[in-house]
Amino acid sequence: MSYVFNLLFLSLIFLSQSSSAVQDKDYLPADTTYLPAVTTPTQALGSEVGEWHVRHDQLVSYMRTLAAQSERVSLVDIGRTHENRPLVLLAFTSAANQQNLANLQAEHIASLNGKSVSNSPLIIWMGYSVHGNESSGSNAALLIAYYLAAGQNEQIEQLLKDNIVLLDPSLNPDGLSRFAQWANMHKSRHLVTDPQNREHQEAWPSSRTNHYWFDLNRDWLLQVHPESKARVAQFHQWRPHVLTDFHEMGSDSTFFFQPGIPSRKNPWTPQENVELTDALGQFHARALDKNKQLYFTQESYDDFYYGKGSTYPDALGSIGILFEQASSRGHLRDTANGVLSFADTIQNQVTTSISTFAGALANKDGLLAYQQAFDNNTLKLSKKDALTGYVVQEARDYTRMQDFLTVLQAHHIDYRPLKRDIEVDDVPFKAVSSVFIPVQQAQYRLIKSLFSTRKSFDDNTFYDVSNWNLALAFNLQYAPVESKVDFDTNRNFTGKTFQSELLDKAYAYAFSWDDSSAATLLSRLLKAKVKVQVAGSPFVAQTSQGAVNFTAGSVVIPSAFAQPENLIGLLQDMSQDLPITLWSIDSGLTKQGIDLGSRQMHNLSLPKVLLVGGKETSQYEAGEVWHHFDQQLELPLTIVDLDRLASLDLTNYSHIIWVNGTYKNVSETNVKSLSSWLKDGGVLIGQKNAVAWFADKGWLKARTKTASDIALAFDSKGLQYSDLESFSAKQRIAGAVFTTNLDVSHPLAFGFEREALPMFKNSNQILLRPDAPFITVAKYTDKPLTAGYAAPELQDLVANSAAIVAHQVGKGRVIAFNDNMNFRGTWQGTSRLFTNAIFMASFINVPG
Template structure:
């Protein structure tokens, strides 16, 4: 009833009010436009214009200007504590402003310590976190943060004093500083002296990549759960230090919208979120509605967005005892823009964000007792629910890849999840879990709901429409073998949970000196083995890869080496210091290097066999530019650059015709629209492949190769997929539901991978979880041995996919590779480096760079 009343008010008000309000541009940047005149303000606190030289909203500020103002008032006010908690990839400061009464700030350490131990007293303040502009081009929030900070620092009224006494307000003025500056510079470059509201003007239409993303073109609003980016890792430490009761997450949306605040669509709330959370969100919504009603500003709720994926800034709090609230303001994407609702100005958007910032504080203050009780009950009820489950926890193991195991453990620890090492081997379902490599996550702990969120393999849902991904299971993403444990009898665990520590350095014995061994072997299973290989190649070492297995004797014991093992033979090295390089680089990465004292093996290929293939250092061209997914390009760039230290040349696809492909060994084509590439360029690419080049392509990049007959397979057409769904009996109201059934928003499937293939070197299990976020289906090619990975009969592991699509995928290809002349083409319909946390499949990309010429699969023209 409440939300229907809201809708009726908005409809009654009509667009004319919005037009009038949006047209308020005269003196709009003055504080009197934003803040109430009824209160007095301390003259000791600088106004934004006094520090910046312009009023709020007159210009799109850079991050350093925003930070300069926040630093200025933090030095002036005893109500503010400014904390630098990290640096972005471009070395911009990440800061928090903690704002409260001087007494609360003096006791802040004690207040936060109480929250850690769940001993919050009746009179302890609640914590409200306001995070602005996680998408750098949604910049109205960052500008509103200055006004919120100024008001809390300078206002002298009774209400603000009550807020400061009873709340600790945390402001993150810019969640994405690198993206903010990319966007601010764009607008500044194209904004003229005469305001231009034409939506087609370049000021309102960014180039590639946009300011939405961070340095590596990641959407930071999807990274709260995944923690692949440094900004998120830094922020989460502070989040769990403050453990807020309410978090406001301030965004922008399309210019032709109005204003949105949660709750969103009720059926799209994650079932792990307590009903009370939704009720509190609705209660706070009344405060937002009142604030916007008083200004006669349009808004809506419950029509879009969802609270299902816990990796967003407005949903992560919901699984951590808080109430997260998403705010979306129609974006002017510049100074002003013509919209269906009239002229939309930057100042108008800033004030909307300010109004709902204050309504969040006002509502949280009035509901402070309820919020405090809810947080306490959240964790207590979680423990009770854990004890009702049919299993006690999760047991996981990884014996071959210490790096990937430690990355998994680290993510769990950052989420405050306790994980206990085994102290004795444990038998479960006729299988022995080694104490050396196995760990246990008990359900009965404070983060019960978050554990379920990370480990769940849900495949059935009340509502099949998803704003974001439907499956994100962390163990599957990192290819960590996990089992549910029904009972813990006989399970011996360490007294203390796992804690991150410096990995042991020193991979060789001191007695191993240059020339003392015939050759050295490096096993390929570890996640960092490709990084070590690239460093060795970059420094001139000759390295080969074993395409077949072999067994040698090391310190008197037989040791089996799988295909994919790297070999550094002393006799073929061309530089005198090669061994020093080998030892130094392996020590830095803590990867073992094993000495082999003879070229004669006791089983399998000998070390001089032609089955050892010399590896060439890759030189990679990544196709970018308008029409190419900046997210997927960023994911590939991040994996190669940040995790493997491989330089990547990013080239706009419109410039490809001007380049010599012979300068590169590999071309990577991620998802994108490549229809505008000319026939001449296609011929040029084909010729380069014939001469020995390698193309790795995923999703629509792979489909384009197939259309140009460079990839010898075909894809299911849209018409073929549409025929899987019967729409004859459906009504118009079923249209959205049918579209949702045809879509794979983000789902995890099981692929069967040929572990004998060089592209699968390093993988132990023939079943590999893969991530799919498109409905592209690649048919299994007729070329023998070209299918490296395919789907089985029932491939769905986690997330939603309609049964018709799952059945159509069955037995078809996930990864295909074959020759093109002396070159190779490698293609997949999956996203192997999705959001930087799919470390379980990323090695396929590394193998494509280093081992593409280690396989030979002829394809007929």
């Protein structure tokens, strides 16, 4: 216990504009000596920690140096980022333990399944800077790694003798690298503290995000990006007892550590988790008190969304801890609390890293007991559930179903194919296209959250989304099941099979638009200069394998056109990794529906798409569109900043996409150019408040409710000042699922089968349904809220409003999505609508 109560922390050293840099050892406990053979951070960097922002390559190089020099350290490469930077994870423990690390890891995992293990090690995972411009964490990681690799004192010996510290020095290497470059390139020799200085004001997009401008702290659950996939895989291999998540917040703040607001935890997180978090918090408070640092706890942030680094562990028996440090956003900055240096911010992250070790050791017995009992307690809880599980199916879109199952696999959620067809609430679920997810398994709490349709909570104020039902996000048909279901424990889900037969001298070749991967194959063919047509109506064609039904949107490759040499070889190569069946058609005369020479067969060329980004636009939504084009569609996308729009020749582009943004300052000259381009045949696509701008400019024949109109729906009579926060939260849709009625006959709905389509909504914008017929593609239902929280007043406003409007303008088309179709790269149900806006717009033949 001497380690717990006698830790000596160095008081923070204030850096003025002319002061010298803080030395490495000054950040660390004063009672520590260091092995001289181990390289210090300063020796590796050529400067003191905090003097410059560390680059990711420097950070990784130093970690590799420690692994080579210290017998306490091992390092593994766990993956690569989008920009091909290495993701590394270090394990710190005694030299003896390093020789037996794999066995210790296996024994720890075995202990979670009820097997008794004596002298179980405590596993502490230290994670730093998931937001690249919150870089004090990764810079602190340099010092913590040195402290553990080379430090010599009683506390370190006790920590490493019977425990393992895992260190993830940079959760977002691409963002960290981008920010280090920005901060360092704008650093003056005489530091500038003015918050308006360019050093403190990043250009768009900010380094908070990864390569595609996603917030990785929201991706632990969704598993869209390689960083999250690698990290969650390691999490399940280690199942740490404590996982830390070091962040930064606004510069005028102080320091925050969890617990957060008690009423805002996830309802499936045990109360004992909060109690252990609070027990660790006592050590952070004591350490920060010693350094005379201001801090707060239990009055901000929540533990609700299981997709964040500090909450995902809570669903799985670990204690996730969020730290938030006021940010210097550069090297030295004026704040409401005085001048804040980069070294100050690093110091607090170092201090609370070490207090985490102290608190974890002091509470080791409790942490071990909590986790070892967690799976059994969860299983007991699941057996009390009235449900036996959830059945999920998707008969036509194999890609979407497989992507959903891949997410389940990443979280070690067990599922099995059905043995036979079943019916739930009069809905048939076919064995060939369905899986059953039993609730009686270790991931029960996570499963209940992933299928939650809860609409009311003890505290309806949300920092982030209030629902993340994955089946709704993927637009999969699913149902909760109360009765016993026969599922196959001896085989994996395979779905339907895909067997193409491509014959020489066929009249044409074709594939259906049913699968999401059809758009990928279409993009590949267009880039290879294969001439294709798209069917505006369904047809039944005679193929080499009999009559085949082709839905609207199906792609036809006629032999009548001049095609590239070795067309069959191209088709085989481009489709071999996709779940697509290609058919050889015998004749242009079909058995039913349009013929292959119909006017409803539209020739399609490679779209030239422009995305408007830059300052005044949402970096997240722009990144989601970019990611969808690059990763799903494999289609080139030109991204141009808004302030450069006037310099472009718009006739070079077939489509222009506008995400959520502020467009009131777009010049009249640009507006006139866009109007001409649109009327001459361009396709104008907008989402969220870009839609309101379209309406304001007269392009979109619809209108939105004003903010003042929406505010009038809420009654504030009788409220006190203490009600302000909850009243404000009530007027905001933080993120919930609403159901729409989709016109499945519309070209934007090609590939859809069901009229009911869940949409994710995280804005208050209400798009009124136009009076004109045929232009409302989707509208919200009478009672639209499906999952998550929205105030009754907002539910009434959303009900029967328009979700998608599309019509002609001259020779062009305008397509308005009132909400985000590509939310966090996961809402594949609605991203198909966005895909259709690119490839199927020519079939929209209704004037506004």
